[in-house]
Amino acid sequence: MHRTIRGTLPLGFPVLVTAVILFSAVPRFAAAGEVISAETIITPFRDAVYNHSLSETEARQSYQATLADISSSNLNLYETEHARALAAYYLGRYYQAVKTREEMAAYAGDLRKGRYLALRKYYAEREAALDAYREARIAAEKYLELNPGAESHSLLGEILGQMLFLGSAGQALTIGPKARKQVKKALEMKPDYKKALIQEASRLAYSPPAYGGNPDKARELYRRILREGIWDREDEFNIYGGFAMASFMEKDDAQALSWFREALSLYP
Template sequence: MDSNKANLDVILRIVVFVFALISISLFVIVNNPLYAQTNYVMREPSPPQNPAAVGKFQFGSPGILSKSQELLPGIPFPKGIMLPEVTAFFELRDNVYESATPESIEAQAVSLLKILSIQPISSSDQALLEARIAYLVGRSWNDHKDKKKAIAWFERAVEAAQKMISLEGETPTALVTLAEPLGELSILKDLGFLIKNGPKVGQYASKALELDPKNIKALILKASALAYPPPIWGGDYKKALEMYASVLSIAKNGLPKDVLFDLRVGIATAYSNLNLSENAAWWFDAALEIYPKNPYAKSELEKLL
């Protein structure tokens, strides 16, 4: 009996020791920064159900990041652009979305544009890169309420996009590259400019979709034009959400970081405008997983909590 009792005691001690080791291992793993990045920060939970009153569609997922290095959805960087320049572009883009100072953004952009000007790429590709970079700088100045400097950079983006069209015609890429900064200028400039050019933004996006019905950038432009303004200015929040859902159904291979952020924020904004706070908060939170310092998403989420 004493022998059996001793053996049982040994077994119990071993079991307790093993469980202790497992607990310690789990504690170390869970508190490891790598675990946090791969299993918490990057975790993609299912979105909340879309109410039947909004539409029959559902958001099956919040979307994923593309594994490819893309300038626009489905558009790779031009051949001849080296990795350091690609990295510099992404740093510039991310700094804009994380609300770095516009002075630092502009300095980065000027330096990058100078380097890109001597790269062995076509004039059309040069214009595309200039348009995208100028748009980002304009967005930065606009976010920091410097209307004059924002307009100057958005105008540069429009000029570069128009050069693309003169060189290669009205391709879907050229049309959406033109539509985006033109939309910003329509808001920032006078009423006469808005009346003359505002309708062109939707027309360019529609033409891009005629040429390429699955053009993600054009779909997001049209959805955003419905998600943000009040109904009197064309806002249609339910239709916007349906269009965003169609983008996610197309983007099976993921989206560039900025595009996925814009999509999530657009969905959140449309839900917020429908007074569906729970859905809106979830999507703003999902957007902040991508750019945690973005001031718009942060401030809008705080309003809902």
Template sequence: MILILVLQIDSVYEVYLNKLYSSEPNEVKSAYEFFKKMSIARSNKYDLYFCAYSLQILYFSTKEFNKEKFLDEAIKLFEKAIKIDNKFSEAYALLSGLYGIKAGMNIFYGMFYGPKASQMIRKALEIDSLNPRVMYAYAQNLIYTPPAYGGDFDKGVEILKRIINKYENGYKDSGIIKWGYKESIFALAIAYEERKDYKNAYIYYKKLVDIEPNNEFYKNKVKEMETKL
């Protein structure tokens, strides 16, 4: 009976992981609700991680007015995951990226969150420097942290391109956390769009459409970039 229940949970978990990895805002919201309930029910580090990761995706893919709430909740969830496992490189890595985003919001946040972002990514790299998601977070940290606090847009972009090449040259993820390729492409598209480099943004959004032809969000972004070329 217990084995059947575990298998049922694993099966449902897989469904919501697929929703999360789809990057479709509505699907990600559904995944967020599921992982939030799971994290409350059993306080497992992976439940906390996936709940926080879904919020990070929503921060980048939605146009809600008060998006900072996504960051604040995600930060708390990653911090809880690290308390459960202080060697959880994946959580340190993404927490660093969120601190970096907060650091770029204003000078006061920069003074507080900038050093914290650097501390978290150093810890993640110390634990597992070859992990593509740690590399991804390092790139995000460089892109969104102000130069005065160690940010470097061009270096961050170059790291994202290296991650993409790593996957395209045959790298396969192991374990329950399996993302990095599509997300690095998405991160590049957003980074270029925010720099008003619509030509490169178009290239990477188009690459996402080639991967997921039925993804309406990606298709709409391609159309949006076309109007700005």
């Protein structure tokens, strides 16, 4: 079965893409001289999530295999929490799904009109996604406590952002400012941190003008990031998705489609 999943998008405004989970429990990190990090362990899971789909049972098995790899690795304490936060985050991405094309079209219309609370009705597995994000948040907060920096603030902001429109209206009002604060703090600590810059650009691209959106500023920031160089597949995907959404918000659907195709060339 095919599952529609959002590409990683800051502050809860998802890019719709087709995604899959395909993952093995076989240890993958024994290459001589290879530097082990949270990203090294998580990347196969992440890329599998964004490439196609498995059954829920297989997705859960993949997640558990990732946690086992984390536990058996030589990561230090804060990187262990970093990796756990990422693993649970990508499980949340798996569950944060819009299942039919008709629902996707309606979802996009509500997004363009800024009807954010209406987006919850399109998530058939909303509670499962929230559960995964809650696990991710706990680990991310531990990561931030152990290693305060742009990376940990940005990650917590991203997780909170994905939770933003999955819960109640009251929760959205509480979580929204917290998510924005984390991204702002990340950029204060490290103004050139690319993931936080992408989060800020995406906030501008995915929001209608009434909610602070500004497609031109978003494109300007995306172009700056690209000029400085992008070496991460997920980051590049999110930039192309952001260009697409900036055009979509301006009702330039032909240009939006062109950028979406560019994004999907990275995660078909």
